[in-house]
Amino acid sequence: MRIALIAHDSRKELMTQFCTAYVRILSQNELVATGVTGKMVHEACGLPVRCLFPGGRGGAEQISAMIACGEVDMLLFFRDPVSAKPGEPNDVTLLRLCDIHTIPVATNIATAEVLIHGLERGDLDWIELRHDRR
Numbered sequence: 823m824r825i826a827l828i829a830h831d832s833r834k835e836l837m838t839q840f841c842t843a844y845v846r847i848l849s850q851n852e853l854v855a856t857g858v859t860g861k862m863v864h865e866a867c868g869l870p871v872r873c874l875f876p877g878g879r880g881g882a883e884q885i886s887a888m889i890a891c892g893e894v895d896m897l898l899f900f901r902d903p904v905s906a907k908p909g910e911p912n913d914v915t916l917l918r919l920c921d922i923h924t925i926p927v928a929t930n931i932a933t934a935e936v937l938i939h940g941l942e943r944g945d946l947d948w949i950e951l952r953h954d955r956r
Contacts, residue, residue: 823895823941823949826885827855827863828877828911833900834859838866840900840931844938845869851941854888856881856911882911889919895949896941897927898934 825848829837841848841863853871855863860873875881888894897920901913913929920927926946928934940946 823946824852824854824888824893825896825898826888826894827853827859827871827898828882828885828916829856829859829900830877830902830911831907832902832905834862836931837898837900838862840898840934841869842867847938847942854885854894856885877911882916886915886919889916889923889925892923894925896937896946897925898937899927899929900931900934901929903929 827837827841837859845867848869853860853863853869855871855873857873857876857879859877860871863869864871864873874884885894885897889897897916899911899913899916901911903913917927917929919925926937926949928937937946
């Protein structure tokens with residue numbers, strides 16, 4: 823499963839802590855991330871992460887395109903709904919694309935944990951079946 827990681831600046835440390843806590847589960851999947859988030863995750867827990875451009879320089883748009891092309895199976899987008907800075911990834915576009923393409927998405931640590939535990943239990947195996955139909 824390909825999991826995309828995005829985090830607003832104020833949530834990047836939380837993303838690295840999350841990935842460190844769930845390194846065993848995440849290591850069994852392919853990770854792709856916006857530049858700075860991916861670099862931080864890789865440095866914190868050693869997971870291989872395909873790093874795209876930084877979020878404010880097109881990385882979020884790269885992930886959006888991957889979602890639209892069926893190349894992302896899950897999105898973990900730790901966003902700051904209160905104090906997101908100008909230039910940080912636009913959550914509306916990403917969330918809309920996830921809805922259109924039936925991509926499980928988490929926007930905070932609570933929903934991310936639900937998705938990760940579901941992934942571990944096999945609750946998201948239907949996503950792999952979808953790949954077989956393509």
